[in-house]
Amino acid sequence: MSRRVTSTAAVLITGSVLFAGLGAPALASADPFSLPGISLPDFGSSDFGSAGPVVETPRLASVDNFRDVGGSGRGYATPRGGHVTRGLFYRSNALVPSDQDLAVLTGLGLTAVYDVRTVEEVAAKPDRLPAGPRYQGIPILSGDLGAAVAQLKSPADAVAFMQQMNRSFVDDAATRAGFAQLLTSLADTDGPQIFHCTAGKDRTGWASALLLSIAGVSQDTIFDDYLLTNEYTAASMKVTYDQIAASRGEAVAKIYQPLLGVDRSYLEAGLGRLAEQYGTVDRYLTDGLGLSSATVDRLRSKLLG
Known part of the structure; x- marks a missing residue:
């Protein structure tokens, strides 16, 4: 495989695929818990059975995997008839918005932006942020993934590679520390916040799955939300x-x-390893990430309003 392709794939890391140097501006394609079949919900409705219309999180043309962790409409359903709070935590790919989309982000009243990309990723595609929110870099990366990508010989190899990356969210101590820092910051900071990687799918997808699990949403909903990346970023993936x-x-x-x-x-692989090592998500959060019960409770309280 050529050095050029190897170097572009070397920026593939847990949570994002950034293919640069392929003759056009770099483009990113969009970054747990039962195993029944998936049926993607209709997220075009503004109502989810509410008494009146609910303002939806805008789709950003220039940041295509930007969305609300809480879902759409009234928010993802939780046990006992509740819903996940919307307008609190947002997930995204790299924040390089157009002027129009920057104005939309400004209107969200953000207090913090957490960038879990590596130093190299940030240098290749720096965020463009609205005035106001605090920016915090929390690099999350495990191993020499570029060297591993260079060894891929088939689509099956690539699938296995992605599955193993998701297992690293459980296995790798440095990666766990990064997720612990992110979740603690989300718990301890008031106001609307965004967390993101380059493509908004793997690192970001794992963090979102943990938050939705803390909120108590159904396992199917967590998988549905994870797979929405393929809908939101279909055009950029094709390009x-x-x-x-x-x-x-x-x-x-x-x-x-x-x-x-x-x-x-991919997500199943990470969750399977989580079950093997910790048994439950709660034990992964406390024993694996080292979060205090108080931190988990603060996140749950925020997510459930």
């Missing part, structure tokens, strides 16, 4: 795939295609 195919050929593009989006099996 990235076409760039790779044009630069290195269709065969190489097919090898890398599983890296561009998300698959149910």
Whole structure:
């Protein structure tokens, strides 16, 4: 495999795929808990059965995987008839908004932005933020993933690679420390907050799954939310795939295609390892991430309003 393709894939890290240097501006394609079949919900409605319309989180054309962790409408349903609070935690890919989308972000009244990308990722694509929110970098990365990507020989290899990356969210101590710092900051900071990686799908997807689990939403809903990346970023995934195919050929593009989006099996792999090592998400949070019960309770209180 050419050095050029290897270097572009070397920026693939837990939670994002950034293919740079393929002849066009770098494009990112969008970054747990039972295993029944998935049926994506209709997120086009503004009402989810509420008594009146609810203002939806805007879709940002220039930040295509930006969305509310709480879901749509009244928010994701929780046990006992509740809903996850919306307008509190947002998830995203890299924040490089157009002027119009920057104005939308400004209107959210953000207090903090957490960037879990590596120093190299940030340098390649710095955030463009509205005035006001505090910016905090929390790099989350495990191992020499570039070298591993260079060894991929088939789409099946790429799928296995993504599954193993999700297991690293459980296995790798430094990665766990990063997630612990992120969740603690979300718990301890008031007001609306955004967390993001480059593509908003793996690192960001794992953190979102943990938050939704803390809120007590159904396992199917957590998987549905995870898989929405493929809907939100379909256009950018196609552009990235076409760039790779044009630069290195269709065969190489097919090898890398599983890296561009998300698959149910990726999250399942991480959650399976979590169950093996800790038994429950709560034990992973306290024993694996080292969060105090008070921190988890603060997150739950925020998420449930």
